[in-house]
Amino acid sequence: MEADSTTAEQEYECDSSTGHRENILLNELSRNYGYFRQIVLPMLRNGNEKDLLEWMREFNLIQPSVKCAKSLPDCRMVITASKVVDKYQWQCKTCNQKVQIRENSFFKNVYCPLQTIFKIILAWCQDMDYEHLSNVFGLKKQVVCGIYDKIERAVYGRPLYQLGGFGIVLLVDLYPDFVDELYPVSSKNDSAIKTQHKILCLADTNEIPTRYWLHVINGSFSFPSENNNTTFKKMNMCDETLHVIEKFALPGGLCAIGGGVHLTSLRENLRSSSMFEGVITMNHLTTHSNVDMQTFMINRIWNPIIRLCEAAQDLPKNKIQSYLSCALWRWQMESSDPFLSLVHLISQQDYKIPTNNKNSSKPR
Ligand SMILES: [Zn+2]
Structure with missing residues (x-):
């Protein structure tokens, strides 16, 4: 263990208000999270609430200023x-008006200490089981679930990157149909393939690790409307696929449509939209690739996605998109600092409750 992290660990363990199990869990969770371990963890000790609030203010996690x-x-x-529970609040120097520190923030109506919320955010980055967390932190499951739900709403439907672009091949295929295409009948494990929910899979072949977007086919597509609401339009699978590609892919490059997408009209529509420089079939692509490339496409590009789509099949339908989005987010963040990225993402959301005041600006 590196010297710096030992210091943070020892300091933290001196805090008698935290249980032994919590310390063990935190040491484990923060092992590869340098920013959390070095910067955040010391601020979570009792007595350091002011430092924590100043840091939160700096990161826009709470309001930087409040009007009386x-x-x-x-x-x-x-x-x-x-x-008060948070040890500090906003107070007017003149008229004594008070406002809680969590007003208009992610932390409003979360019924546990701020310190614990940050530990749960760290645990979410590692997909830790919420029941285990509620046991260790002595919280009701609903509280941990509520925090997880809030995080997932921030991550939901927001890929970090758009896929494809000039000079890049964008792969488009459909789970589970494309599993048949990828594997010869002899080596296919039928029992592993579940088919309740079709998932459209986009993969950008230019990046390592591969960048993906996954979309559960719903028979509809959501569009942002006025007042920050979302409207759903019913549509057939071809139109839905087209909308997903237009929303998550960059123009230019080559689009290769897999055998799982049995939609000749999609190819025609994409060709006539001129979004891509070329639209080809995956078959065309693989017959012009060498064996190594074909193996790479199956083992490195599609296999992780097949496993993820299979894991999602047992979830209720309304949870699948969020599950997939969060899993992709965690994959994409593996090479950076997921905790810090998530804190930034949380700070960018608008938590103001809409009022008559039209000033509630949306920071995206
Ligand atoms: Zn006042």
Whole structure:
């Protein structure tokens, strides 16, 4: 264990308010998370609440400033020590008006200490079982689930990258249909293939690790509408596939459509849309690739996706898209610092409850 992390560990274990099991879990979870271990963990100790709030303010995790509702000429809200759970709140120097520190933030209505929420965010990055977390932290399962749901809403439907682009081959195929195409009948494990939910799979072949987008076929597609709401339009599979490609892929490059997508109209529509420089079949692509490339496509590009799609089949339909999006997010973040990325993502969401005031700007 490196010297720096030992220091953080020892410091943290001196904190008598945390249980032994929690310390063991945190040491394990933070092992490869340098930023959390070095910067965040010390701020989670009792007595360091002010440092934590300043850091949260700097990261826009709480409001950097608050206006006093009374709006008298000398009104000025400042963070003040107080006998509340968070130890501090906003208080007006002039009229004493008070506002909780969590107002209009991710942390509002989460019924556990801020310190624990950050530990749960770290645990989410590693897909830790929420029941185990609720046991270790002594929280109700609903509280941990509620935090997980909030995180997943931030991650949901937001790929980090658009796929493809000039000079790149974008692969498009459909689970489970394409499993038949990839594997010869003799080596196929029929029992492993479940078919309840069809999932459209996009893969950008230019990146290592491969970048993907997965979309559960719904028979509809969501569009943003006014007031930050979403409207759903019913559509056939061809139109739905087309919309997913238009939303998540960059124009240019070559689009290779796999045998799992039994939609000749999709190829025609894509060709006539001129979105890509060329639209070909996956068969065409593989017959012009050498054996190594074919093996790479199956083992490295599609196998992880097949396993993920299979794992998603047992979930309720309304949970599958979120499950897939979060799994892809974790894959894409593996090479960076997922905790820090997630904190940034959380800070970019708009948590203001809509009022008559039209000023609630949306930061994206
Ligand atoms: Zn005031």
